[in-house]
Amino acid sequence: MERKPLKSLIRGALEVSGCLVEDGKDYLEVLVPQEIAARIGMGEHQLLYFGPQKEGDGEFISYSSEILDNISQLIQDKGLFCKTNLPHLYLKREGLGEAISRKLSFLNSTYRLKQVGQRLVSYLVFHFKYSAISEEKKEGIVPVVINEMTLASPKEMTNALKSYYEESLEEREAKGGRPLEEIYSAACKIAAREIRQDAADFERGLNRRLNKDVARLKEYYGALKEEVQEVIRKRELLGEEKERELSKLKAIDMELNRKIKDQQDRYSLKVNVSLVNAMRIMMPASVITLRVKRKDKEKDLLLTWNPLLKELEPPVCERCFDTLKELYLCDEKLHCLCPQCHDCPSCYKAVCRVCHPQTCPKCGAAF
Ligand SMILES: [Zn+2]
Numbered sequence: 396m397e398r399k400p401l402k403s404l405i406r407g408a409l410e411v412s413g414c415l416v417e418d419g420k421d422y423l424e425v426l427v428p429q430e431i432a433a434r435i436g437m438g439e440h441q442l443l444y445f446g447p448q449k450e451g452d453g454e455f456i457s458y459s460s461e462i463l464d465n466i467s468q469l470i471q472d473k474g475l476f477c478k479t480n481l482p483h484l485y486l487k488r489e490g491l492g493e494a495i496s497r498k499l500s501f502l503n504s505t506y507r508l509k510q511v512g513q514r515l516v517s518y519l520v521f522h523f524k525y526s527a528i529s530e531e532k533k534e535g536i537v538p539v540v541i542n543e544m545t546l547a548s549p550k551e552m553t554n555a556l557k558s559y560y561e562e563s564l565e566e567r568e569a570k571g572g573r574p575l576e577e578i579y580s581a582a583c584k585i586a587a588r589e590i591r592q593d594a595a596d597f598e599r600g601l602n603r604r605l606n607k608d609v610a611r612l613k614e615y616y617g618a619l620k621e622e623v624q625e626v627i628r629k630r631e632l633l634g635e636e637k638e639r640e641l642s643k644l645k646a647i648d649m650e651l652n653r654k655i656k657d658q659q660d661r662y663s664l665k666v667n668v669s670l671v672n673a674m675r676i677m678m679p680a681s682v683i684t685l686r687v688k689r690k691d692k693e694k695d696l697l698l699t700w701n702p703l704l705k706e707l708e709p710p711v712c713e714r715c716f717d718t719l720k721e722l723y724l725c726d727e728k729l730h731c732l733c734p735q736c737h738d739c740p741s742c743y744k745a746v747c748r749v750c751h752p753q754t755c756p757k758c759g760a761a762f
């Protein structure tokens with residue numbers, strides 16, 4: 396998966412709009428058809444830079460670039476990006492405290508309900524297409540839903556939405572949204588996990604076939620080695636003659652390892668992922684502010700009660716974006732973490748993997 400979300404987003408948008416895009420390390424070189432160039436205010440041959448080391452005549456692109464708005468317009472026109480409003484949903488106002496304690500356990504912190512309000516909340520629904528290629532090919536589409544304010548990912552919304560797509564559109568702004576880069580990179584992490592699940596049977600099938608082939612090879616070459624050893628034993632070979640037979644054994648082992656490596660390459664899995672489209676859904680929701688406390692530190696945590704699902708959206712782990720049923724807060728910055736991201740896998744001590752992404756500060760193990 397591309398590690399620079401903005402660059403990959405722009406590349407996708409330009410490619411589906413008929414531009415020719417050459418991918419450099421920190422830049423894209425783009426050939427733009429004349430009529431599109433005029434509409435989005437770009438040259439017909441344009442360099443777009445995403446890193447600080449801009450050279451020559453190119454344009455540096457950030458989330459506030461005007462070019463980005465124009466490119467968004469381009470995909471919006473193609474139906475690859477659309478917006479919709481769900482204005483008339485029932486909002487729960489009572490019993491939110493119980494909903495929280497039912498869905499979420501705070502394992503090392505306390506909380507109190509600070510405020511409950513209603514506001515317009517926006518969600519981005521991404522569809523990712525993937526193809527997993529090995530001896531065979533598997534393709535699939537994976538939807539990812541992200542709450543733009545809390546980054547919660549209420550997966551069930553994609554089903555619930557099917558009956559609502561027809562609602563009328565009324566332009567309004569949802570406040571408190573996170574930057575697109577953060578939302579998109581969360582969506583990529585979630586998509587990678589979903590794809591792994593979706594392709595799990597396919598991968599298991601490949602592994603089964605690989606194991607069978609390897610077992611067959613080991614059996615065949617094992618029998619060859621057996622024959623050579625038999626010769627050494629029966630003829631009671633010594634000296635040079637024995638050496639010659641022993642070198643045959645070595646050659647058989649080398650040949651076996653080469654054949655196993657060939658099979659591993661044959662069954663290795665390459666996965667290509669691309670963004671197909673995105674849709675922004677806006678709807679009024681109940682927003683709950685919790686004041687959470689760990690030792691002497693406190694912070695506000697926003698949760699959404701989703702009126703489409705009629706459920707509380709649990710928060711997500713700030714490292715792996717897994718939906719949390721059990722929540723840990725880290726000591727330093729009160730990051731919300733799942734049990735796995737709150738532990739060092741080597742020394743099992745409590746270590747925040749967001750504060751310490753590279754190495755464990757307690758045992759020094761590299762993550
Ligand atoms: Zn996690």
Ligand SMILES: [Zn+2]
Pocket residue numbers: 739740741742743744746755756757758759760
């Ligand atoms: Zn450790």
Ligand SMILES: [Zn+2]
Pocket residue numbers: 725726727728729730747748749750751
């Ligand atoms: Zn932390």
